[in-house]
Amino acid sequence: MTILIESNLPEWMTAAQIRDVVRPLIGDDAPLHIYPDDPGELDKVEMLLCTQLLPGLAAKLPNLKLVQKLGAGVETMAANPELPAGVRVCRLRSDSCSSEMAEFCLAFVLRDHKQIRHYAADQASKTWNPIEPPITADVTVGVLGLGFIGGLVAKLMGMIGFRVLGWSRSAKSIEGVDARFGEDALMPMLAECDYVCSVLPSTPGTRGLMNAKTLSAMKPGSTFINVGRGDLFDEDALLTALNTGRPAHAVLDVMSQEPLPADHPLWSHPGVTLTPHVSGWHMEGGFEDVAENWLRLQSGEPLLNEVNRSAGY
Numbered sequence: 001m002t003i004l005i006e007s008n009l010p011e012w013m014t015a016a017q018i019r020d021v022v023r024p025l026i027g028d029d030a031p032l033h034i035y036p037d038d039p040g041e042l043d044k045v046e047m048l049l050c051t052q053l054l055p056g057l058a059a060k061l062p063n064l065k066l067v068q069k070l071g072a073g074v075e076t077m078a079a080n081p082e083l084p085a086g087v088r089v090c091r092l093r094s095d096s097c098s099s100e101m102a103e104f105c106l107a108f109v110l111r112d113h114k115q116i117r118h119y120a121a122d123q124a125s126k127t128w129n130p131i132e133p134p135i136t137a138d139v140t141v142g143v144l145g146l147g148f149i150g151g152l153v154a155k156l157m158g159m160i161g162f163r164v165l166g167w168s169r170s171a172k173s174i175e176g177v178d179a180r181f182g183e184d185a186l187m188p189m190l191a192e193c194d195y196v197c198s199v200l201p202s203t204p205g206t207r208g209l210m211n212a213k214t215l216s217a218m219k220p221g222s223t224f225i226n227v228g229r230g231d232l233f234d235e236d237a238l239l240t241a242l243n244t245g246r247p248a249h250a251v252l253d254v255m256s257q258e259p260l261p262a263d264h265p266l267w268s269h270p271g272v273t274l275t276p277h278v279s280g281w282h283m284e285g286g287f288e289d290v291a292e293n294w295l296r297l298q299s300g301e302p303l304l305n306e307v308n309r310s311a312g313y
């Protein structure tokens, strides 16, 4: 039984760096290889640790049992036809990553709630122009996706004192959150929100969910913050919607195509703030689960953070 590590995100961590973090957690004896530099015998690989599923790699691993995603989004694995149905998929859940993403959403909600962009522009033109700030309890923040990360985003917004609405596939009970669920609940909820933070995974049910119809339900002047996946929104529809002010601003950490091409209109639209997929970065705690899953795979115990491949997350 061998573990193979592959990373196509060297700017995050190279395969060798991942190996150096995992090695002490699984012990010196566990056979651990990195692809492509030191692949070992590929027919012995039972567990693949990777950031994305490299096209063609699964076909070289006839005894693969588990793909352990080094991250939370599993859209390149869950429904990937290259991955035989019997291969299991697990993702990471890291408290540091979920905290970072909640902080990111809060930072951009507060940026406009506290009119920071407005006062920066006034300072640049030496203009003294005080504006009454909105009362926090009168401001509604909606959170799309109430899972491990979205649930924390919603709780944090509630702790600050915002009115918080949440939306997920199944019913949820989260203290301080008016949690709604199912397709029919989405548009009425969007109409109530001053800020919408999306922390949805990329699945057949979420791709293109924010389109001309749903964006038109958003409140005039609202802000759309997307930290889930870029294929959630229709880019043309969002650019058109921004021109009508519903929403008035979009904060996009994730794009359908990453890196975003230099000539893409999202770069230069005045209503868009872009960040390069950085809202959740650190995976502290997550690698311990990788080591635990290695042991569980051998002992046959239930795996940690296993993905429902047919649901796609």
Ligand code: NDP
Residues within 6 Å of the ligand: 071, 072, 073, 074, 097, 101, 144, 145, 146, 147, 148, 149, 150, 151, 167, 168, 169, 170, 171, 182, 199, 200, 201, 202, 203, 205, 206, 227, 228, 229, 253, 254, 277, 278, 279, 280, 281, 313
């Ligand atoms: P979870 O699997 O814990 O939660 C997903 C949530 O989305 C659940 O509440 C689920 O509903 C809801 N959901 C899924 N499909 C639908 C649907 N069709 N309609 C309504 N709700 C739906 O995921 P996490 O919270 O851990 O992570 C969310 C995503 O964040 C990841 O998949 C990843 O893509 C992204 N991410 C981005 C990062 C970045 O740096 N930008 C870093 C880390 C993650 P239910 O609870 O009912 O199942």
